[in-house]
Amino acid sequence: MELRCRSHSQTRAEQVVGLKNVSQEGIFMNPLATDSLAQIAFWIVVGLTFGGASLAVFPRNILYNVLGLALALAGVAGLYLYLGSFFIALMQLLIYVGAITISIVFAIMLSRPLHLEVPRREVPKVAMAIAASLVFFLGAVGVCFKTSWVPAPDRSADWSVTAIGHMLLTRYDLVFEVISLVLLVAIIGAVVTAGFTRRLSS
Amino acid sequence: MNCLNTYLIIGAALFSIGLLGVLQRRNLIGMLIAVELMLNGANVNFMAFNRFLAPEPTVGQIITLFVMGLAAAEAAIGLSIILALFRRLHSINIERAQQLRG
Numbered sequence: 651m652e653l654r655c656r657s658h659s660q661t662r663a664e665q666v667v668g669l670k671n672v673s674q675e676g677i678f679m680n681p682l683a684t685d686s687l688a689q690i691a692f693w694i695v696v697g698l699t700f701g702g703a704s705l706a707v708f709p710r711n712i713l714y715n716v717l718g719l720a721l722a723l724a725g726v727a728g729l730y731l732y733l734g735s736f737f738i739a740l741m742q743l744l745i746y747v748g749a750i751t752i753s754i755v756f757a758i759m760l761s762r763p764l765h766l767e768v769p770r771r772e773v774p775k776v777a778m779a780i781a782a783s784l785v786f787f788l789g790a791v792g793v794c795f796k797t798s799w800v801p802a803p804d805r806s807a808d809w810s811v812t813a814i815g816h817m818l819l820t821r822y823d824l825v826f827e828v829i830s831l832v833l834l835v836a837i838i839g840a841v842v843t844a845g846f847t848r849r850l851s852s
Numbered sequence: 853m854n855c856l857n858t859y860l861i862i863g864a865a866l867f868s869i870g871l872l873g874v875l876q877r878r879n880l881i882g883m884l885i886a887v888e889l890m891l892n893g894a895n896v897n898f899m900a901f902n903r904f905l906a907p908e909p910t911v912g913q914i915i916t917l918f919v920m921g922l923a924a925a926e927a928a929i930g931l932s933i934i935l936a937l938f939r940r941l942h943s944i945n946i947e948r949a950q951q952l953r954g
Contacts (some may be wrong), residue, residue: 688919692853696862703866707873708883719885722866726892732853733903738913739928745920750927757881757931761938769945772874779875783868790864794857801891809909814917817861817910829921838924840932 692732698723710771712758720751737811859900867893880937882946884930891923 702725705718723746759764818826864876866889875913902912934944941948 689853703869703889709871711882715882715885730899733899735913738916753927753931757934761944776876779872783872787864787868791861793858799856801905806908813910814913822914825918829918830927835943841930843932844935
């Protein structure tokens with residue numbers, strides 16, 4: 651396992667080095683250009699995330715909300731790529747965009763007819779909600795800038811999936827078991843909740 | 853782009869948008885969508901600290917996976933509650949769900 655870990659990280663490092671070499675040797679691409687290209691792509695991903703998030707919150711049609719949620723989640727997956735974890739980005743696409751969004755679409759289909767008119771929002775409530783979330787946002791940004799973040803003194807550079815699996819089965823096996831139990835209870839609870847009410851109402 | 857504060861601000865903004873959604877929506881499914889946004893903001897924070905500060909890069913990824921699993925469980929439970937409520941009240945507007953009001 652150690653060997654495999656090392657080979658993974660080695661190939662990763664080689665890939666990075668190879669990328670740099672290609673960008674240095676390329677005729678059209680110098681490292682500055684690739685850097686600015688990555689920067690532009692990053693801000694496009696951030697724009698997609700926030701566009702999707704505002705689309706998920708502001709329109710009153712619930713179908714637009716779900717589509718915006720899918721867009722925002724895909725944008726967050728792109729952010730995970732920039733944060734160095736391909737595996738988590740893949741899991742984000744698989745679990746959030748693939749499973750949760752689809753189940754929300756099912757709930758919309760099963761619950762209310764879409765052609766009914768949605769009641770308008772009350773202005774004071776919206777204003778108070780905006781004020782509350784703005785206060786929270788400004789507080790969080792203030793904390794970000796006031797704190798001087800210190801990185802850990804010796805940081806390991808093992809980003810491989812093998813290391814995650816190893817950790818999940820040794821040091822963090824409680825996490826693994828607890829999440830399995832939670833998912834089992836959630837599935838049984840969902841079946842019981844949806845099934846019993848059907849029996850009662852019919 | 854390679855700065856911790858950028859990601860922290862993105863996470864805080866996502867969380868705030870989700871908070872705004874939870875506070876202003878009256879549709880239960882809309883509130884569930886906003887809660888998913890809040891969870892994603894927290895996840896971005898975890899991954900950013902994992903990338904820039906943490907001693908071992910696996911820990912933040914494990915926490916993020918844990919939060920994703922919790923979000924899936926929460927979505928399943930929430931959607932089944934929404935379905936049950938809709939069958940009983942024929943509406944998912946939370947202002948109609950007042951039977952427990954004293």
